[in-house]
Amino acid sequence: xxxxxxxxxxxxLLMARLVLSSPTGFAGAVIVAGLLILSLIGPVLAPxxxxxxxxxxxxxxxxxxxxxxxxxxxxDILSRVLYGCRISLxxxxxxxxxxxxxxxxxxxxxxxxxxxxxxxxxxxxxxFFAFPRLILAMAVAAALGPSIINTMLAIATVSWPVYxxxxxxxxxxxxxxxxxxxxxxxxxxxxxxxxxxVLPMVVHVVLVQAxxxxxxxxxxxxxxxxxxxxAPPPTPEWGLMVSEGRLYIRxxxxxxxxxxxxxxxxxLGFNMLGDALRDAFDVRLGx
Amino acid sequence: xARELVRVEELRKYFPVRGGVFHRVVGYVKxxxxxxxxxxxxxxxGLVGESGCGKTTLVRTILRLIEPTAGRVIFDGVxxxxxxxxxxxxxxxxxxxxxQDPYTSLHPRMQVSEIVAxxxxxxxxxxxxxxxxxxxxxxxxxxxxxxxxDRYPHELSGGQRQRVAIARAxxxxxxxxxxxxxxxxxxxxxxxxxxxxxxELQSRYGLTYLFVSHNxxxxxxxxxxxxxxxxxxxxxxxPKDELFKNPLHPYTMALLSAVPIPDPRARSRKRIILKxxxxxxxxxxxxxxxxxxxxxxxxxxxxxxxxxxxxxxEHYVACHRWEEIPRVNTYMARR
Numbered sequence: 001x002x003x004x005x006x007x008x009x010x011x012x013l014l015m016a017r018l019v020l021s022s023p024t025g026f027a028g029a030v031i032v033a034g035l036l037i038l039s040l041i042g043p044v045l046a047p048x049x050x051x052x053x054x055x056x057x058x059x060x061x062x063x064x065x066x067x068x069x070x071x072x073x074x075x076d077i078l079s080r081v082l083y084g085c086r087i088s089l090x091x092x093x094x095x096x097x098x099x100x101x102x103x104x105x106x107x108x109x110x111x112x113x114x115x116x117x118x119x120x121x122x123x124x125x126x127x128f129f130a131f132p133r134l135i136l137a138m139a140v141a142a143a144l145g146p147s148i149i150n151t152m153l154a155i156a157t158v159s160w161p162v163y164x165x166x167x168x169x170x171x172x173x174x175x176x177x178x179x180x181x182x183x184x185x186x187x188x189x190x191x192x193x194x195x196x197x198v199l200p201m202v203v204h205v206v207l208v209q210a211x212x213x214x215x216x217x218x219x220x221x222x223x224x225x226x227x228x229x230x231a232p233p234p235t236p237e238w239g240l241m242v243s244e245g246r247l248y249i250r251x252x253x254x255x256x257x258x259x260x261x262x263x264x265x266x267x268l269g270f271n272m273l274g275d276a277l278r279d280a281f282d283v284r285l286g287x
Numbered sequence: 288x289a290r291e292l293v294r295v296e297e298l299r300k301y302f303p304v305r306g307g308v309f310h311r312v313v314g315y316v317k318x319x320x321x322x323x324x325x326x327x328x329x330x331x332x333g334l335v336g337e338s339g340c341g342k343t344t345l346v347r348t349i350l351r352l353i354e355p356t357a358g359r360v361i362f363d364g365v366x367x368x369x370x371x372x373x374x375x376x377x378x379x380x381x382x383x384x385x386x387q388d389p390y391t392s393l394h395p396r397m398q399v400s401e402i403v404a405x406x407x408x409x410x411x412x413x414x415x416x417x418x419x420x421x422x423x424x425x426x427x428x429x430x431x432x433x434x435x436x437d438r439y440p441h442e443l444s445g446g447q448r449q450r451v452a453i454a455r456a457x458x459x460x461x462x463x464x465x466x467x468x469x470x471x472x473x474x475x476x477x478x479x480x481x482x483x484x485x486x487e488l489q490s491r492y493g494l495t496y497l498f499v500s501h502n503x504x505x506x507x508x509x510x511x512x513x514x515x516x517x518x519x520x521x522x523x524x525x526p527k528d529e530l531f532k533n534p535l536h537p538y539t540m541a542l543l544s545a546v547p548i549p550d551p552r553a554r555s556r557k558r559i560i561l562k563x564x565x566x567x568x569x570x571x572x573x574x575x576x577x578x579x580x581x582x583x584x585x586x587x588x589x590x591x592x593x594x595x596x597x598x599x600x601e602h603y604v605a606c607h608r609w610e611e612i613p614r615v616n617t618y619m620a621r622r
Contacts, residue, residue, distance in 0.1 A: 181352055
């Protein structure tokens with residue numbers, strides 16, 4: 001209905017204003033917006049073909065021709081970083097979409113029905129939490145073999161338990177509310193209660209966690225590529241580029257530094273935006 | 288003789304209490320402990336009792352929002368305690384509830400139009416524009432209008448929210464409506480309006496009410512029959528006028544004598560001041576549950592639990608000594 005649209009637009013505007021009014025939120029939003037734009041038009045901006053090798057131009061320091069310098073195969077680093085933006089961002093977004101959806105569904109079921117289902121699911125998540133995320137992702141990635149798809153699968157496999165836990169905790173609170181009992185009293189079934197009544201009350205925690213997670217997934221993907229379990233060469237993946245430049249780090253610092261900075265800035269951007277988003281939700285929900 | 292719509296038979300709800308290292312059941316809170324009564328079609332059964340006596344648990348168990356431990360609830364000839372989940376959901380359109388606190392009983396992220404239309408969507412699969420006419424009709428009936436359709440609960444006052452809750456309960460045209468302290472979260476002036484609205488709706492649609500309150504004045508205004516509850520049990524049930532004129536159970540007398548009378552000359556009236564606190568339902572007293580606080584308790588009261596027996600004219604009381612003890616009633620004197 002007309003009014004619903006009006007109110008949800010008003011709500012989103014309020015959220016946007018809250019996020020942008022904090023300095024970190026503003027910086028995060030600018031960085032994330034920049035990353036999104038670069039991942040869309042990066043290939044257009046790139047001055048060179050990121051795969052084109054030129055051994056006569058190898059390991060050139062930053063100059064007007066090559067603002068970020070060239071790598072050991074004479075490829076333009078700026079172009080590679082720009083192309084890499086799309087790769088890193090699509091990995092991060094896809095992984096978050098998959099793991100948040102899985103975690104959300106399992107968390108909803110676990111928290112709402114409780115009992116044996118809950119016990120079983122929570123013990124599985126305990127299993128995942130018992131290992132560091134990177135180690136577990138390494139194991140999965142090593143088993144699957146290096147490719148971008150496998151990197152995503154590996155990271156998604158280790159990322160969903162956080163969402164499941166978070167959502168479950170939230171559902172435990174919500175399911176005892178009177179409005180849930182009221183829904184039962186009018187004859188609503190479990191599916192309807194879960195998706196129409198419980199879900200709207202937990203979706204914001206998923207949103208905040210997903211934003212924060214985007215940063216750490218970019219790091220994780222870069223980490224996997226760095227140790228050779230992620231994207232295979234010659235993919236212009238940031239982690240892989242850092243790894244390839246590590247032999248030259250003493251004399252040709254730019255080979256690793258620029259992709260490293262890209263990783264750092266994007267992880268930072270998502271974290272700052274996520275933090276501000278959480279604060280904004282807290283304000284809006286009156287906590 | 289009016290038709291019986293609801294019959295509650297020996298209903299019980301025990302909540303297990305767990306404790307210790309192994310999380311074992313160490314006892315039960317007997318929130319509802321063998322309650323029986325019946326409600327005739329088109330009448331209001333008022334349920335009164337102190338906070339914590341099990342009123343809310345009782346009505347939720349009657350609607351099977353909480354599963355009963357034992358006992359039966361016969362609604363319109365159907366034993367709803369024996370229904371399967373799907374059958375029970377379909378049955379719910381005939382029996383609705385209005386909760387105490389309208390600040391928590393409406394979904395904070397749903398608009399009034401969605402809240403009120405949801406029962407229609409669930410039971411008849413109609414929603415959106417199709418349901419709009421019906422939603423508007425029922426909203427007008429409870430004193431709201433078109434301008435409230437797009438509001439969210441937080442944009443409404445307490446009284447308006449309770450009207451929305453009533454509209455949600457009424458849209459399916461149920462036969463039976465449970466009102467669980469529907470006015471105790473509201474301002475006094477708003478209370479009166481809501482109570483009047485409920486009476487009006489009842490006479491217009493021939494609704495049957497189960498009205499819960501801790502406020503004896505509200506109960507008197509609303510009810511045809513009154514049940515007095517103490518620690519999970521009914522101690523006295525009677526037609527309203529009979530109960531207020533001729534209370535027989537000492538607890539009922541105490542409740543009635545606690546009602547403030549706006550007349551300074553009545554200060555010297557005799558009142559029954561109960562000793563002590565309500566005992567824990569985890570460990571109820573032996574015999575009559577009321578005996579530790581009863582001024583007339585005898586040896587018999589300490590050892591045997593009294594049954595709820597009819598003492599004439601639909602008047603039931605659960606007391607060994609109802610014939611011997613003095614009749615104290617200062618309540619009707621205020622008229």
